[in-house]
Amino acid sequence: MVVRQVMRAVVVGAGIAGLVVARQLGLAGWDVEVLEKAAAPRPDGYMMDFFGLGVEAAERIGLYPRLAAVAYRVDAVEYVDARGRTTSSLDYGQFARFAGGKVLSLLRPDLEQAALAALDDVAPGRVRVRYGATAGRIVSGGDGVRVTVDDLPDEAPADVLVGADGIHSAVRAQVFGPEEEYLRPLGMRAVAFIVTEPVLNARFRNRFVLTDSIDRMAGLYGLRSDQVAAFMVYRDATGAAGHLPAGSPGQRxxxxFSGLGEAVDRLLDLCPEHPYDDIVAQVVMPGWQRERCVLVGDACGAVSLVAGQGASLAVAGAALLGDVLGPVTSPEGISPALVEFERRWRPVVEEAQAAGRRAASSFLPANRAQRLLRRWIIRGSRLPGADRLVARQIVGRSGKG
Ligand SMILES: Cc1cc2nc3c(=O)[nH]c(=O)nc-3n(C[C@H](O)[C@H](O)[C@H](O)COP(=O)(O)OP(=O)(O)OC[C@H]3O[C@@H](n4cnc5c(N)ncnc54)[C@H](O)[C@@H]3O)c2cc1C
Structure with a gap:
């Protein structure tokens, strides 16, 4: 009788990509350990559009119903001036149509929680998520790949190490080289947070409201509870990680952002001490796999928030990695599977990155003329036939049409 070897994976990062690939490998019979440096699922976040390949993958792997259950309704997407008057508005229904009919508006932590809850689909004990566990030194050798956790002694070797540890990936830095080689800043910085504010919540419930401003943009959305999800993006040339601009996030x-109206002023006062606060950047690498290590999600192919599909690609890429790696039953099969994953997924990521760079150039108007142009484009996108053009501009190939 041939005894099937149980393959073992260590996944670094219990974010969107990490949890999805862990589930898919667990369903395929792998033994999976997920290391997450945060002490618990991260509550911080922002609203995201989830569509295209992300929706397709979520439907295929059975995650979609869990996502649809926590999605928000969007009644309007409006740009407003400092007095709160609407200067232009997007037809969200049209956006949904050219994205293939299904667009979910999800809060980042809700998507992560849904992926975590979906681990219940796996046989008990197959996938273990360890919070408060920071991946340390990685050593790849003949018997597999070992990673230390929190400076503890080496653990049992794994057949594969999956780096799903986001845009500032520590796995990438160790296995492929320093961050500066791969991070491509797009000249902007983003801050995002969720605050409890019943008055603003009532005003902005189910609406995305964006400031029609130059060189900066604040966006807010009223959630189901008394909370408001806020994000703020501004031009910032300080560049790569580690070169923080002066002052606390709130001071910056x-x-x-002062002068953008009383709703924004109120949010500025409520900004927490430690919001999400990072440069807007892409990750561009010549190779995503080496020996027994592979990267997935933002760690290898961040497209940036301006592309609006990093989470969709994190789910779809992780599901594909699960598809190609899941059936592998011996260490010899690993390398070909990782090569196959990169061969199939790289063109998709590269196209989304190109769409993201195009979007980045017009995301924040640099002067009044550019702002006027954006208003015209938004109004024009309501014209019959314009939806496909706008779709290609925004979502590249992952939009349908
Ligand atoms: C403001 C904003 C708006 C966005 N809007 C959208 C949108 O509309 N649509 C969309 O699709 N995408 C959007 N995105 C992008 C999307 O959030 C990311 O692409 C997505 O979260 C990437 O998922 P990931 O799992 O690859 O990485 P992450 O979500 O970053 O997860 C990485 C995980 O690894 C952990 N980790 C890191 N280092 C270690 C270590 N050494 N050891 C253990 N654990 C570690 C981290 O704590 C984290 O939990 C937006 C992003 C921002 C910032």
């Missing part, structure tokens, strides 16, 4: 936001 006050500097950059």
């Amino acid at each position: 936001l006050h500097r950059e």
Whole structure:
């Protein structure tokens, strides 16, 4: 009788990509350990559009119903001036149509929680998620790949190490080289947070409201509870990680965002001490796999928030990695599977990155003329036939049409 060897994977990062690939490998019979440096699922976040390949993958792997259950309704997407008057508005229904009919508006932590809950689909004990566990030194050798956790002694070797640890991936830095080689800043910085504010919540419930401003943009959305999800993006040339601009996030936001109206002023006052606060950047690498290590999600192919599909690609890429790696039953099969994953997924990521770079050039108007142009484009997108053009501009090939 041939005894099937149980393959073992260590996944670094219990974000969207990490949890999805862990589930898919667990369903395929792998033994999976997920290391997450946060002490618990991260509550911080922002609203995201989830569509295209992400929706297709979520439907295929049975995650979609869990996502649809926590999705938000979007009644309107409006740009407003400092007095709160609407200057232009997007037809969200049209956006949904050219994205293939299905667009979910999801809060980042809700998507992560849904992926975590979906681990219940796997046989008990197959996938273990360890919170408060920071991946340390990685050593790849003949018997597999070992990773230390929190400076503890080496653990049992795994057949594969999956780096799903986001845009500042520590796995990437160790196995492929320093961050500066791969991070491509897009000249902007983003801050995002969720606050409890019943008055603003009532005003902005189910609406995306964006400031029609130059060189900066604040966006807010009223959630189901008394909360408001806020994000603020501004031009920032300080560049790569580690070169933080001066001042706390709150001080910087006050500097950059005052004068955009009383709703934004109120949010500035409520900004928490440690919001999401990072450069807007892509990750561009010549190779995503080496020996027994592979990267997935933002770690290898961040497209940036301006592309609006990093989470969709994190789910779809992780599902594909599960498809190609899941059936592997011996260490010899690993390398070909990882090569196959990269061969199939790289063109998709590269196209989304190109769409993201195009979007980045017009995301924040640099002057009044550019702002006017954006208003015209938004109004024009309501014309019959314009939807396909706009779709290609925004979502590249992952939009349908
Ligand atoms: C403001 C904003 C708006 C966005 N809007 C959209 C949108 O509309 N649509 C969309 O699709 N995408 C959007 N995105 C992008 C999307 O959030 C990301 O692409 C997606 O979260 C990437 O998922 P990931 O699993 O690859 O990485 P992450 O979500 O970053 O997860 C990485 C995980 O690894 C953990 N980790 C890191 N280092 C270690 C370590 N050494 N050891 C253990 N654990 C570690 C981290 O704590 C984290 O939990 C937006 C992003 C931002 C910032």
